[in-house]
Amino acid sequence: MAEDMFLLWGSGSPPCWRVMIALEEKNLQGYQHKLLSFEKGEHKSKEVFDVNPRGQVPSFRHGPHMINESVAACMYLENQFKSQGNQLIPSDQAGFALVYQRMIEAPNAQQKMIDVLLYNFHTPEEERQEAALKKKNEAATTEFQLWEGYLQKTGPYMAGQNFSLADVAFFPTLALAFRLGLSQNKYPKLAEYHDFLKDRPSIKATWAQHWLENPPFKSPPLAIL
Amino acid sequence: MAEDMFLLWGSGSPPCWRVMIALEEKNLQGYQHKLLSFEKGEHKSKEVFDVNPRGQVPSFRHGPHMINESVAACMYLENQFKSQGNQLIPSDQAGFALVYQRMIEAPNAQQKMIDVLLYNFHTPEEERQEAALKKKNEAATTEFQLWEGYLQKTGPYMAGQNFSLADVAFFPTLALAFRLGLSQNKYPKLAEYHDFLKDRPSIKATWAQHWLENPPFKSPPLAIL
Structure with missing residues (x-):
């Protein structure tokens, strides 16, 4: 189910980590991903700017849908996979x-x-x-x-x-x-x-x-x- | 329906204005509110700090529930009043x-x-x-x-x-x-x-x-x- 998801990320970055935790919580292991090196400036590469005009990671894609803001991506995952994995927004x-x-x-x-x-x-x-x-x-x-x-x-x-x-x-x-x-x-x-x-x-x-x-x-x- | 809502706000403040637009879009006119003066420093008054430890407006309350972050308040209103007024988050x-x-x-x-x-x-x-x-x-x-x-x-x-x-x-x-x-x-x-x-x-x-x-x-x- 997660094969059509792709994450560009950097290690130790809190926004990237948010999306990765949400993916785990929603049982969406198996997504495609690529680790970029902050030291080598890879988060400022053409590869990133092509999908995020802010030149930032994370960059998250689900099928054709891009969501680069980490909190937005987490809410998207919770809402699109409500009944899967752990519930991350309470109902009350x-x-x-x-x-x-x-x-x-x-x-x-x-x-x-x-x-x-x-x-x-x-x-x-x-x-x-x-x-x-x-x-x-x-x-x-x-x-x-x-x-x-x-x-x-x-x-x-x-x-x-x-x-x-x-x-x-x-x-x-x-x-x-x-x-x-x-x-x-x-x-x-x-x-x-x-x-x-x-x-x-x-x-x-x-x-x-x-x-x-x-x-x-x-x-x-x-x-x- | 909006009588149990209360907004502390300042005029011309984009975050306050967001919540006010969302309330209008969801047909929640008639909410209680109090306009504070930035010039007089009323947004840094005890009245504000009592409900928002950041000392900021807006401060929005629905019944006993406080939501002071403007984007959070707008999402709250859309989600709690989904079928009322205009739909502000698409279904697709x-x-x-x-x-x-x-x-x-x-x-x-x-x-x-x-x-x-x-x-x-x-x-x-x-x-x-x-x-x-x-x-x-x-x-x-x-x-x-x-x-x-x-x-x-x-x-x-x-x-x-x-x-x-x-x-x-x-x-x-x-x-x-x-x-x-x-x-x-x-x-x-x-x-x-x-x-x-x-x-x-x-x-x-x-x-x-x-x-x-x-x-x-x-x-x-x-x-x-």
Whole structure:
């Protein structure tokens, strides 16, 4: 059933990982895929631009239908394969509302983290300003504190008692943040959530191979948060 | 039916406007609402933080269910009131995929525009750098060119032959961009689309009152794009 699906992806990318988790959850193993190397700049290749004018991965295709936005692809999969695999959007109104809220909110966490990383690694020396970096660090800290608070209210999953698209959307960013040094001590609920979910079959099956092979950084960039 | 809905909103805010258009399209007039003043900082009041920890509008409530992310609120309304008012997500697989893609992609346009505006109006003089501003202007230009291209392929609406959540998500940002000086000459398809949609009842009924009363800026900030 998944043979007419094709995914262009990069290892360790939270948006790519979202789609891969959703495919596993919906029992859509066996899809075609191609791993691109960020290091070699393959995500900026003609192959990607031909299917995604933003020059980003993931790029997901089901038959003739392209969906490149990861959250959109996850919703598409849940809606087109409703009765297959695990239900990722609850049927009751309260659960439905909370999952939609958290799922659409999740990319904020990714963006705030990326803002810090980009500023640290890609801002030319002559453009760097401590005040600007401080603001980005504070914004990322506030963001992860928000998610810590959500879990205090509605755990063990990000939208209550069941795994959902809220987790699919948020977990990959959190896993990357911890790998990049976000303090598990400062965010105990998020750390507990991470430990709880990391062995879930859909997540374990799609964990970045190079994370397993390489230890985290010696001076992890998010340790400042 | 809409009496158990409550919206906190600010005039001219694209995310607030999205929810208001969706409510009109689903025939959910008669909802309770409160207009907050951005100028007076009311969107950062305790009233807002009590219901939205991000301190942002819109904040939308249906009965006991809070949904503050505008795109999530629009999807919630479409899904909970499927058979009421206009259908905003197509039933066919191709239309469904394209609407989800565009709808989730739309906040990119808003963010790129806001990046330019914030840098112009809110970066302290000592932190301003021409190179940084140039990058933001280029990113916003590339973004609007993308959407111009989408219309060339799939108009007259943003996802084809029918009005959908893709338009609900994108149009408010475009209307604000044109008001702030984005060149209609440089983006002829977007200009045509804007003229075509501005008189749609749901959009006309929710057009920002202060836009009608006050002329656009004399030195519109987006004229640089």
